[in-house]
Amino acid sequence: MIEEKREKGNYRAVGKGAAKKLFERIEKEQDIHKRTFFLFSHQNILHCLLTVFADGKDFRVQPDEINRNFVGHGMLTRKVTRKDCVQLFLLYYNLLSYLDIIYGKH
Numbered sequence: 275m276i277e278e279k280r281e282k283g284n285y286r287a288v289g290k291g292a293a294k295k296l297f298e299r300i301e302k303e304q305d306i307h308k309r310t311f312f313l314f315s316h317q318n319i320l321h322c323l324l325t326v327f328a329d330g331k332d333f334r335v336q337p338d339e340i341n342r343n344f345v346g347h348g349m350l351t352r353k354v355t356r357k358d359c360v361q362l363f364l365l366y367y368n369l370l371s372y373l374d375i376i377y378g379k380h
Contacts, residue, residue, distance in 0.1 A: 315372055322365045 300306060330343035336351055337344060340358040344350040 312375060315368065315375075319365070319369055319372055322361075323369075326362070326365065 325339050325341075327342050328337070330341060330347075330349070333344065333347070333349040340354070340362055341350070345354070
């Protein structure tokens with residue numbers, strides 16, 4: 275009997291199919307991809323804000339990343355690059371988008 279099923283390609287159902295159906299149902303009902311994106315956005319924006327607003331430590335060591343304290347107080351001795359500006363605008367845009375999601379304005 276087992277040999278007949280194997281020859282015809284008819285295998286018994288295994289847990290893989292059930293797991294796949296379960297996760298498809300969860301994704302449909304809970305929108306896991308949207309939540310995952312939200313969690314990654316949360317972590318990335320938080321890290322960027324902590325970097326931009328990091329302590330200047332009495333302006334002794336010039337930061338590699340843009341820092342509000344150095345720029346705002348005129349203590350940044352290196353040139354502000356295009357990359358710095360793009361990163362700042364991306365942070366601003368992503369923060370506004372994030373806040374729209376939180377407060378339901380999307």
